[in-house]
Amino acid sequence: MTLRPVCLDAGPFRLRPWRGDDAAVVLAAYRDPEIRIRSLSSVDDLSAATAWIDERIDGWRSGAAAAFAVIDPTSGAVLGNVRLRIDHPPVEGEVGYWTLPAARGRRVASTALDAVSGWAFGVLGLARLRLIHAVTNPASCRVADRGGFRFDRELPPGGRWPTPGHLHLRGAGDQTQPPALAVTRMRMSSTGEGVRPVVVPGCRSDI
Ligand SMILES: CC(C)(COP(=O)(O)OP(=O)(O)OC[C@H]1O[C@@H](n2cnc3c(N)ncnc32)[C@H](O)[C@@H]1OP(=O)(O)O)[C@@H](O)C(=O)NCCC(=O)NCCS
Numbered sequence: 001m002t003l004r005p006v007c008l009d010a011g012p013f014r015l016r017p018w019r020g021d022d023a024a025v026v027l028a029a030y031r032d033p034e035i036r037i038r039s040l041s042s043v044d045d046l047s048a049a050t051a052w053i054d055e056r057i058d059g060w061r062s063g064a065a066a067a068f069a070v071i072d073p074t075s076g077a078v079l080g081n082v083r084l085r086i087d088h089p090p091v092e093g094e095v096g097y098w099t100l101p102a103a104r105g106r107r108v109a110s111t112a113l114d115a116v117s118g119w120a121f122g123v124l125g126l127a128r129l130r131l132i133h134a135v136t137n138p139a140s141c142r143v144a145d146r147g148g149f150r151f152d153r154e155l156p157p158g159g160r161w162p163t164p165g166h167l168h169l170r171g172a173g174d175q176t177q178p179p180a181l182a183v184t185r186m187r188m189s190s191t192g193e194g195v196r197p198v199v200v201p202g203c204r205s206d207i
Contacts, residue, residue: 002063003086003124005207010115013079013108015068017207018056022069023049025078028100035098038137040160056083057207063090070099070112079103082112084120084129093120094130097143109140113147121172131168132161144168 008015018026023046029035030043030052043049059065063086070080080099087093095116099108113131120126131149133140144151149168157163 003060003066005060006119007204008068008115008119010070010111012073013111013115014071014073015082015112015115016071016204017060018053018067018069018081019204019207020050020053020057022053022078025069025100026052029081029098032101034101038098038134038140059083059085060207064088066116068112068116070108079106080108080112082109082116084116086124086126090124090126092128092130093124093126094132096131107146109143110146113143113149117148117170126172128169128171131170132165133168134161135164135166141166141168148174150174 005017007017026049027043027046030039030041030049036042041052043052056065056067059067065083065085067081067083069078070082071078078100080097080103082095082097085094085096095113097109097113117129120129129149131144131147132155133144135154141151144166145168147170149170152167152169155161155165155167157165
């Protein structure tokens with residue numbers, strides 16, 4: 001499966017693919033100890049930040065993963081990151097995310113997660129998404145709940161994860177309406193737009 005880079009409307013936020021000129025913000029993000037601890041990547045200088053972005057651009061080209069910068073649609077400022085890794089065959093996927101320290105507590109992560117999930121189910125046709133976070137990361141557990149990912153089970157350490165984790169799942173047919181989606185719906189209906197996260201025309205999605 002190849003992936004056409006897109007921008008997504010996520011209510012108060014917008015998602016666009018990471019670009020080469022984002023290296024400084026990626027480097028700043030990885031100066032945050034929380035992001036460093038929770039991430040599988042390490043970014044210590046501008047060339048590592050550029051390599052991090054190149055890996056995300058390659059994900060779109062190979063169809064292995066769709067990685068988005070979450071931005072403020074008015075200022076264009078980057079607020080966070082959300083990435084969907086796609087299994088082969090492309091039936092399921094796994095999501096990961098971080099929010100820059102200054103933007104935390106505004107539902108950036110949960111709203112972005114909900115938008116990516118809607119796109120993964122509605123456009124890519126995936127059937128189920130996984131979300132794994134460390135047991136010691138209660139903020140991420142809240143993000144999962146708000147993003148519509150129900151707790152499934154605790155996972156022992158292993159594979160990519162050195163500590164015990166929580167597995168959360170969200171299926172394409174899940175009937176539950178996550179709170180983040182409710183927020184998006186309210187904001188979108190007030191402008192007369194559709195109720196699902198939609199692809200944004202005119203947004204720079206070139207990579
Ligand atoms: C986890 C993280 C992504 C949350 O980002 P965010 O944009 O602030 O998330 P949201 O605003 O959507 O939701 C955060 C929720 O966690 C809650 N929270 C924040 N810190 C918390 C803590 N220490 N304990 C419990 N809950 C906490 C908030 O109150 C909020 O819950 P609410 O919506 O019920 O009020 C962000 O803190 C981060 O980037 N952390 C470092 C990287 C990381 O952990 N990534 C996830 C790896 S699985």
